[in-house]
Amino acid sequence: MAEIILRNVSKIFKDEEVISDLNLTIRDGSFTVLVGPSGCGKSTTLRMIAGLEKQSSGEIWIGDQLVNDTPPGKRNIAMVFQNYALYPTMTVRGNIEFGLINKKVPKLEREELIKEISEIVGLTDYLNKKPQQLSGGQRQRVALARAMVKKPKVFILDEPLSNLDAKLRGQMRTELIQLHKRLGTTFIYVTHDQVEAMSMGDEIVILNKGEIQQKDSPMNVYHDPNNIFTANFIGTPAMNIMDFEKMKNFLPALNGDVKYVGFRPEHIQLSAAEKTDPHSIILLGEILTRETLGAETIYSVKTNAGMINCKSFSEPVDRLRNVQLRIPHEKLYFFNYHGER
Ligand code: ADP
Numbered sequence: 001m002a003e004i005i006l007r008n009v010s011k012i013f014k015d016e017e018v019i020s021d022l023n024l025t026i027r028d029g030s031f032t033v034l035v036g037p038s039g040c041g042k043s044t045t046l047r048m049i050a051g052l053e054k055q056s057s058g059e060i061w062i063g064d065q066l067v068n069d070t071p072p073g074k075r076n077i078a079m080v081f082q083n084y085a086l087y088p089t090m091t092v093r094g095n096i097e098f099g100l101i102n103k104k105v106p107k108l109e110r111e112e113l114i115k116e117i118s119e120i121v122g123l124t125d126y127l128n129k130k131p132q133q134l135s136g137g138q139r140q141r142v143a144l145a146r147a148m149v150k151k152p153k154v155f156i157l158d159e160p161l162s163n164l165d166a167k168l169r170g171q172m173r174t175e176l177i178q179l180h181k182r183l184g185t186t187f188i189y190v191t192h193d194q195v196e197a198m199s200m201g202d203e204i205v206i207l208n209k210g211e212i213q214q215k216d217s218p219m220n221v222y223h224d225p226n227n228i229f230t231a232n233f234i235g236t237p238a239m240n241i242m243d244f245e246k247m248k249n250f251l252p253a254l255n256g257d258v259k260y261v262g263f264r265p266e267h268i269q270l271s272a273a274e275k276t277d278p279h280s281i282i283l284l285g286e287i288l289t290r291e292t293l294g295a296e297t298i299y300s301v302k303t304n305a306g307m308i309n310c311k312s313f314s315e316p317v318d319r320l321r322n323v324q325l326r327i328p329h330e331k332l333y334f335f336n337y338h339g340e341r
Helices: 040-050 092-101 107-120 138-147 168-184 194-200 218-224 228-233 243-252
Strands: 005-012 016-026 031-035 057-064 078-079 152-156 185-191 201-206 211-214 242-244 260-263 269-271 279-294 295-302 306-312 323-328 333-334
Touching: 005 040, 016 040, 016 211, 031 040, 031 078, 031 194, 040 057, 040 107, 040 152, 040 185, 040 242, 057 243, 078 138, 092 107, 092 138, 138 168, 152 260, 168 185, 185 194, 194 218, 201 228, 211 228, 228 242, 228 260, 228 333, 242 243, 242 306, 243 260, 243 279, 269 306, 279 306, 295 323
Parallel strands: 031 185, 031 201, 078 152, 152 185
Antiparallel strands: 005 016, 005 057, 201 211, 242 260, 260 333, 269 323, 279 295, 279 323, 295 306
16 A cells, blocks of 8 residues: 655656646545546656656655656556457456466466456456457456555556446446455556546546646536636536626625636525525526426526526426526636636
């Protein structure tokens, strides 16, 4: 087990800085998820931690060891990728055993490790099969088992579930969370999917354009976003962000430098009734689209303050025109000119 520290880490590819002065501490034993849009630098960050990419400047510490010049094989990190990278001609056993043979682990010890790990990941009955005889989920387990037999200090997982269908992905998420609990080893997990990040991580690191926007618990990134980027990125549909100018007639007077007002679609009460409430913003609107997804319904509503997305878990509203939107003041987020709270 090990804490990982990145200190003033930058990465320049040709003349483009893709990671800028990153400072990040990954807690020992945590399940830390790096999340952000495609191209924001998640994989590059992982690859630098693993030693597959050398940072242009800064320091990387694993435990009490400065690993700037330590090759990947000596960092005691195991990586799992989305394409599994299994050897197709070898059996499951062969794939799991390969790294152990390379490390000159004695045969008896290898046998024991393979038995222990294949039980944990549920592969005991598949040890003699080849990868092409396995389902996507089973292949992913082989990749995990191969990482686990090395008993690494840190697991690095780069979008490991993105090749699986939605149902299996859900199941594998749960398995990975349980595996993390069981092993107690630091997991660093990369995904572009905020739902995956929120459901798996105990620490979420939100990256955009090579910079950390927020590092926090799932609850805090949702309830207490630092800025518009995080507010927008976490939650589906995204938070409504309105120009303060357009909303200020509906709001009590405010002090301070407010440029934008935000509120989440799920915090809006949409109804046909006309109620008054001194503690809420009341808007009138017309429903333009309505998408019913079983338990919830998503509306896009044209209001006197602009277009607004609403999400409701109650019975779908039938009426289209003259609907009322009630947004409690306590559910509002205020952002300054720089998009910060
Ligand atoms: P993410 O994992 O968040 O999708 P990456 O870390 O893969 O993002 O990439 C971050 C940025 O660095 C992107 O603009 C990408 O094009 C660039 N990049 C990544 N690897 C290389 C490379 N080997 N050479 C040049 N540019 C690269």
